[in-house]
Amino acid sequence: MIVAFFDAFRSKPYPTLYGASQTAVTEDKLVVGLVVAIGVLGFTLLVVSPAIRGRKALVYFLKVGASLFVGCTIIVGNYGYGWQTGTIKTRTAYKAFTDHEVAAQVGLHVGLRGINITLKGEPEHQLKEQINYNEQFSWGWQQFRIGFGPYV
Structure with missing residues (x-):
């Protein structure tokens, strides 16, 4: 049996499965590094x-x-996400176009460089799923175009 290079961690015919990303919600590696440098x-x-x-x-x-x-x-x-923070406990629709509601805590962390939104179920396992989500939306001040030209 020949194994292709891109078949690693893949159960056929499903897509590649990666482990959960265990990242911090409000701490950023860049901020921690800069604070450590100033501490030094x-x-x-x-x-x-x-x-x-x-x-x-x-x-x-x-x-x-x-x-x-x-x-x-x-x-x-x-660089931090602590300018304005807020959390609320609520019952909300879990998926679009369904009547299923979940009890959850919704959190919001706003900073100059982006926003972080958290949804955590209370209890965490509801509707046969684990409800624990975190999304970070960053907005940059660059156009991400290198060089000179009409769009730079």
Whole structure:
């Protein structure tokens, strides 16, 4: 029997099955990386500050520490999904054109770079299905066209 390259993880005649994507809802890898980088700079400030003598050490520590705090706050505000959040418990139609309703919690997280919508059933297993969904909709400020031309 010859196995084709694209038949991996596939049960014939069904499409390829992949495992569930276990991603965080409100945390973003980019934001965590930037906060860790600023934390490293803050730790470096603590290590270097004893080398500065006198009153200058305190002034230097306060200036640079305040700058790092303000920079971290701006970055988290810009890249995070925590500008406006809200949740509500409701009974809602589960699928279009059916009378089946589910008890669920609907959550919304809004940020500058996108929106995150969550639907979680209470209890999670209803109508013989697991109801636990999360969708992230990002809006970019680029046109995604490289080079020069009439559409750039």
